[in-house]
Amino acid sequence: MSLPISESKKPDLDKPEHIATFVEAFYARLLKDETLAPLFTDVAAINIREHFPRIEAYWQKLLLGDRQYQRHTMNIHRQLDAKQRLTAENFDQWLMYFIEAADSGFAGENTEKAKRIATVIAGNMRKSLQIEKNSD
């Protein structure tokens, strides 16, 4: 079955440039959220100019097979959770913005793969941090 025209015109997450545009759209949503934004800006106090290339490299690894990203993402979130306990709601919101940012600008095989991977990793991360449903 063919995709509707508007969907078929959207780019897929199949090139570093498209992944970069996606990361910007995703973080525009995250950083507008009253609950999630302070985790980035105050709790982790990240420098966004250093952070973006890392997030891009991460998704380039998962979607394009690029090997540049070699950091331990789980440990980084473990440290974050130790500073401020992450909640089930944080994960639900994070994933909702990811899926919204993906669907609003992108379509295709890699876009579907990105959403599947994000869902699985968010679930695993949550389990590993022992965050129960409705814990907040």
Ligand code: HEM
């Ligand atoms: C409740 C959900 C989440 C929140 C609030 C969150 C928040 C954050 C924050 C604040 C950082 C910066 C940490 C630091 O540099 O000290 C970060 C880094 C990162 N996050 Fe998340 N995150 C969440 C879930 C996820 C998930 C599910 C994934 C993967 C699918 C992910 C992928 C990453 C990556 C790749 C980095 C960069 C790590 C690096 O510096 O190499 N995050 N996250």
